Amino acid sequence: MKKIGVLVSGGGTNLQAIIDKVHKKSGEIAVVIANKADAYGLVRAENSSIPTEVVLEENFADCEAFNAALVERLQAYGVELVVLAGYMKIITPSFVAAYPNKIVNIHPALIPSFCGEGFYGMHVHEAVYAYGAKVSGATVHFVNEEADAGPIIAQRAVALADDDTPELIQKKVLQIEHVLLPWVVEQCCLGRVSVDGRRVYIEEKSEEENR
Numbered sequence: 001m002k003k004i005g006v007l008v009s010g011g012g013t014n015l016q017a018i019i020d021k022v023h024k025k026s027g028e029i030a031v032v033i034a035n036k037a038d039a040y041g042l043v044r045a046e047n048s049s050i051p052t053e054v055v056l057e058e059n060f061a062d063c064e065a066f067n068a069a070l071v072e073r074l075q076a077y078g079v080e081l082v083v084l085a086g087y088m089k090i091i092t093p094s095f096v097a098a099y100p101n102k103i104v105n106i107h108p109a110l111i112p113s114f115c116g117e118g119f120y121g122m123h124v125h126e127a128v129y130a131y132g133a134k135v136s137g138a139t140v141h142f143v144n145e146e147a148d149a150g151p152i153i154a155q156r157a158v159a160l161a162d163d164d165t166p167e168l169i170q171k172k173v174l175q176i177e178h179v180l181l182p183w184v185v186e187q188c189c190l191g192r193v194s195v196d197g198r199r200v201y202i203e204e205k206s207e208e209e210n211r
């Protein structure tokens with residue numbers, strides 16, 4: 001089974017979805033790493049007997065050293081696929097080079113809208129609301145050297161109602177995320193995902209596999 005490393009910064013509902021739908025089925029979460037000691041994602045991992053680590057940026061000289069430490073810990077657990085599940089820190093080029101097209105991120109909007117620097121978590125939904133967009137959604141993409149700019153693996157849209165607040169938009173988008181992210185992680189674990197430049201292909205299941 002492919003070994004997965006999940007990075008979290010907060011509540012970890014996306015981590016929970018991966019635990020429920022992928023862990024010990026199509027892949028194995030070898031470690032959950034948080035950049036905050038009180039990230040609730042750590043509790044979710046512990047509840048499922050998954051090893052956890054806390055790596056705090058403040059304990060390192062700079063962002064580069066912090067990212068090198070993350071790579072070192074992931075490699076120590078034999079991680080082959082990295083999943084950013086609500087991870088709010090920058091991934092440096094040397095981290096990307098250690099896991100080329102092997103880092104998957106979930107973004108709570110339809111890239112290339114409402115993404116890039118400053119667009120994370122609730123800020124994204126507030127921007128979608130303020131702009132008056134009629135749809136939003138979730139994007140799962142590979143991580144490259146630029147924020148939210150790597151090849152798109154999968155997207156799903158959701159219609160917004162006129163009276164949806166940023167909180168309601170977040171709720172609608174999270175529901176989609178919890179389906180989309182585990183599905184992508186599963187496809188990666190099963191070796192069904194290939195990348196050709198910016199284009200990502202997911203192999204269709206044969207009829208026999210679908211049965």
Ligand code: GAR
Pocket residue numbers: 009010011012013014015085086087088106107108119120121124174177
């Ligand atoms: C999710 O909506 C995720 O898409 C977003 O943070 C939330 C984390 O929720 N990620 C980003 O904004 C990354 N740029 P969770 O901790 O409950 O999974």
